[in-house]
Amino acid sequence: MEPKNLEIKVGLFLLIGLAILGGLIIYFGRYGEKFRPSYQITVEFPNAYGLIKGAPVQFAGAPVGRVVSTPRQIREGRAVEVDLKINADAKIRKDALFQIVDVGMLGDKAIAITPKGTTAPFLRNGDKVRGSRASTLSDVTSQIAPLISSATQLLEGAGTIVNRINQNVLTDETAADLRATIKELRMVLTRTDQLIADAQYGKGPLAKLLNDPEISENLSAFVFNLRKKGILFYSDVAAKQEAKGTPVQHPVIKAKLEKSK
Numbered sequence: 001m002e003p004k005n006l007e008i009k010v011g012l013f014l015l016i017g018l019a020i021l022g023g024l025i026i027y028f029g030r031y032g033e034k035f036r037p038s039y040q041i042t043v044e045f046p047n048a049y050g051l052i053k054g055a056p057v058q059f060a061g062a063p064v065g066r067v068v069s070t071p072r073q074i075r076e077g078r079a080v081e082v083d084l085k086i087n088a089d090a091k092i093r094k095d096a097l098f099q100i101v102d103v104g105m106l107g108d109k110a111i112a113i114t115p116k117g118t119t120a121p122f123l124r125n126g127d128k129v130r131g132s133r134a135s136t137l138s139d140v141t142s143q144i145a146p147l148i149s150s151a152t153q154l155l156e157g158a159g160t161i162v163n164r165i166n167q168n169v170l171t172d173e174t175a176a177d178l179r180a181t182i183k184e185l186r187m188v189l190t191r192t193d194q195l196i197a198d199a200q201y202g203k204g205p206l207a208k209l210l211n212d213p214e215i216s217e218n219l220s221a222f223v224f225n226l227r228k229k230g231i232l233f234y235s236d237v238a239a240k241q242e243a244k245g246t247p248v249q250h251p252v253i254k255a256k257l258e259k260s261k
Contacts, residue, residue, distance in 0.1 A: 037088035038065065039125035043098050043111070044074065044081045047133050050109040051100055057084050059113040064090035067111065084111065086123070095120040098131030 045051075048071040057065040069083040086092065097114040111131070123129070 038085050039088060039123075040068070041084050041086060041123050041126070042081050042128045043084060043131045044079050044128065045071070045098075045100060045131050045133060046079055048080045048082060048100060050107065051082065051111070052109070055108070055110050056103070057086065057111045057113065059090055059092060059096075060115060064092075064113070081128075082111075092123045093117065093120040094123055094127070094129060096123075096129075098129060099134040100131070101134045 051067065051071055053067055053070050055067040056063055057067065065084055065086040067082050068085045071080040071082050073079075074081050092113060093115065095117045097116055099112050099114070100109055101112045102108070103110045112134070
């Protein structure tokens with residue numbers, strides 16, 4: 001008789017353990033939510049794309065319920081509404097912010113409730129509130145997509161232009177002309193450097209031009225007349241005096257003499 005009693009005790013122990021384990025799974029799992037006291041509210045959204053029945057509802061980051069209906073159209077298709085089952089111990093005020101947000105990297109949706117004030121009345125069974133949709137990664141991607149498309153078109157257009165330039169402009173003949181022009185430009189720069197170097201030591205035509213007193217005097221007279229008369233009313237005073245047969249006096253020297261008096 002003792003072995004049978006032992007077997008019965010072991011069986012009862014296993015049965016009680018399985019019952020307790022099943023009860024814990026039901027209580028803490030999704031099935032346990034059906035037996036918890038709760039109240040139901042309805043939330044209106046302008047767009048509930050991606051939100052499905054059974055999605056979690058969080059209040060300040062804590063789970064407080066689930067979505068118990070699929071989105072349905074209202075107001076002639078201008079909005080949608082969903083039903084939420086909220087735990088009875090979750091006290092949510094009517095001015096709280098309801099938003100559809102992303103959960104995880106796979107783009108699953110949830111409803112996040114953010115408390116705002118402390119004076120609004122608490123929600124009750126059957127109340128209706130309005131919510132919004134937070135900017136998600138998919139929304140940002142949809143906004144960036146046209147920019148990426150435009151940038152791609154610009155790059156393709158630039159590539160086409162470069163190809164046309166290579167084919168029509170940068171031909172073998174044009175490249176040869178360009179090389180010849182660069183070679184001549186280098187020769188001109190070399191000659192210019194040589195002229196400037198010779199002028200520094202008083203050699204060459206440039207040094208003679210700079211050191212010639214007559215040229216220097218005429219240049220000073222030109223600058224003097226240009227400053228005095230301007231470009232529109234410029235006149236060569238020395239040339240007029242020579243035409244009249246009067247002695248020519250350098251305008252710069254004349255101005256210095258008048259200033260000394």
